[in-house]
Amino acid sequence: MKGKSLISINDYSKEEQISILELAAHFEQNPIQKILDGYVVATLFFEPSTRTRLSFESAVNRLGGKVIGFSDSSSSSVKKGESLKDTILTVSNYSDLIVMRNPVEGSARYASEVSKVPVINAGDGSNQHPTQTLLDLYTIRQTQKTLDNLHVAFVGDLKYGRTVHSLVQALCNYNTTFYFISPNELKLPSYIKMNIKNSNLKYYQLTDMAEVMSNIDILYMTRVQRERFSDPLEYERVKDAYILKRDMLTDIKENMKILHPLPRVNEISEDVDDTPQAYYFQQALNGVFVRQALITSILGIK
Amino acid sequence: MVTELKVSAIENGTVIDHIPSKNVFQVIKILDLENFDNQILFGTNLESKKYGTKGIIKVRNKYFADDDINRISLVAPKATLIVIKDFQVVEKRRVEVPDTIDGIVRCFNPNCITNVENVATKFKVVSKDEVILQCHYCEKNTVKKNISFK
Ligand SMILES: [Zn+2]
Numbered sequence: 001m002k003g004k005s006l007i008s009i010n011d012y013s014k015e016e017q018i019s020i021l022e023l024a025a026h027f028e029q030n031p032i033q034k035i036l037d038g039y040v041v042a043t044l045f046f047e048p049s050t051r052t053r054l055s056f057e058s059a060v061n062r063l064g065g066k067v068i069g070f071s072d073s074s075s076s077s078v079k080k081g082e083s084l085k086d087t088i089l090t091v092s093n094y095s096d097l098i099v100m101r102n103p104v105e106g107s108a109r110y111a112s113e114v115s116k117v118p119v120i121n122a123g124d125g126s127n128q129h130p131t132q133t134l135l136d137l138y139t140i141r142q143t144q145k146t147l148d149n150l151h152v153a154f155v156g157d158l159k160y161g162r163t164v165h166s167l168v169q170a171l172c173n174y175n176t177t178f179y180f181i182s183p184n185e186l187k188l189p190s191y192i193k194m195n196i197k198n199s200n201l202k203y204y205q206l207t208d209m210a211e212v213m214s215n216i217d218i219l220y221m222t223r224v225q226r227e228r229f230s231d232p233l234e235y236e237r238v239k240d241a242y243i244l245k246r247d248m249l250t251d252i253k254e255n256m257k258i259l260h261p262l263p264r265v266n267e268i269s270e271d272v273d274d275t276p277q278a279y280y281f282q283q284a285l286n287g288v289f290v291r292q293a294l295i296t297s298i299l300g301i302k
Numbered sequence: 303m304v305t306e307l308k309v310s311a312i313e314n315g316t317v318i319d320h321i322p323s324k325n326v327f328q329v330i331k332i333l334d335l336e337n338f339d340n341q342i343l344f345g346t347n348l349e350s351k352k353y354g355t356k357g358i359i360k361v362r363n364k365y366f367a368d369d370d371i372n373r374i375s376l377v378a379p380k381a382t383l384i385v386i387k388d389f390q391v392v393e394k395r396r397v398e399v400p401d402t403i404d405g406i407v408r409c410f411n412p413n414c415i416t417n418v419e420n421v422a423t424k425f426k427v428v429s430k431d432e433v434i435l436q437c438h439y440c441e442k443n444t445v446k447k448n449i450s451f452k
Contacts, residue, residue, distance in 0.1 A: 008441065083419055083420070084415070084419055103413070104414070104418050104419075105411060105413050105414050105415065105439070105440035105441075105442065106414050106415035106421075106438075106439025106440035106441070107418075107439075109415075109439045110415045110419075110421055110439055125413055125440070126413075127440055127441055127442075191443055
């Protein structure tokens with residue numbers, strides 16, 4: 001993967017994804033190694049995302065590399081009207097790798113085409129956020145010891161959630177059975193369902209998560225936001241159906257784990273946090289190991 | 303024969319027939335004929351047995367590459383390409399929807415980099431029958447009814 005930008009999860013083959021996950025397991029065992037001495041990674045955040053930025057910067061710092069960049073566009077030359085192309089060309093003179101988050105969809109792909117150094121997409125609007133997908137895959141593999149033949153339920157806003165879209169696309173490589181539980185207004189878009197159909201996999205669309213609880217290995221929760229509804233009354237009517245409560249975790253498989261891309265609002269009630277199924281905080285920690293694996297692979301160090 | 307007479311025959315060049323009348327100017331734009339020095343003849347609202355009315359364009363002394371001519375399939379899916387040498391038809395074929403579309407179509411997503419900065423569009427044709435274009439940059443689909451030209 002040396003020199004290969006990661007913009008969209010499908011840019012990496014199944015084998016390349018697995019090799020990142022295996023290397024991430026190695027960094028989980030040894031997170032502090034001074035192997036990036038002398039390397040400079042630029043983190044260009046055109047919109048703030050503290051969680052993602054800190055995860056990348058922690059990954060680089062623990063490997064002894066240096067980070068340059070900005071955390072939102074108000075403090076940069078971008079505000080003065082510089083084009084993305086000029087910013088990327090300039091920064092690629094100063095760095096070995098660019099990590100970019102930008103609210104404009106497709107900006108990461110474009111940056112990778114003009115940049116002299118590889119680019120990692122840390123989120124381009126509603127489009128892609130592939131390192132989140134890798135860390136989701138890593139966490140699923142960590143908890144289930146495999147990625148193959150799992151039953152995975154997605155709950156909440158499946159229409160706008162890019163995290164869900166990318167993870168569904170990635171899981172199509174692993175013979176997954178999918179359960180999609182959402183309000184009617186926030187169903188998974190048909191172009192994502194097309195990926196599942198093309199892979200000849202099974203999926204079920206429901207509005208009530210209670211029906212699937214006993215079947216699933218992974219419960220992937222997402223936020224349902226009021227502003228996504230055209231009718232606010234509809235939001236009020238359905239919102240409670242997509243909140244996970246402790247008493248719903250009675251008839252479940254032993255290996256079942258709950259994931260969430262964080263931050264959560266109220267879709268997982270806090271009394272779920274200390275159940276053996278809650279795994280969303282470990283999931284967030286895995287982001288550092290996965291990003292260490294990705295950065296060192298792209299720089300050709302590991 | 304009557305329609306042929308309305309736009310006179312050419313000795314060498316290309317005839318594009320069976321263009322929907324209302325899209326003749328669009329085809330001219332897509333092929334960038336405005337900037338050609340060659341002699342160009344065109345007609346719209348001509349009678350067509352198959353489609354009611356049609357448009358036709360004749361470009362003297364010009365032969366198009368397949369990739370160029372196939373781009374017009376977005377607005378003229380039933381167009382016929384007729385290659386003429388010495389007043390003889392040497393080739394006649396339908397245009398085909400290409401695998402990729404570069405440059406001419408606007409991405410329907412207003413938050414796409416191609417609509418925010420000066421970046422040329424690129425699309426993968428994910429359905430030739432329904433004409434669905436997937437943006438190379440934002441990965442969103444532009445469907446036939448939303449296609450507009452840059
Ligand atoms: Zn686009």
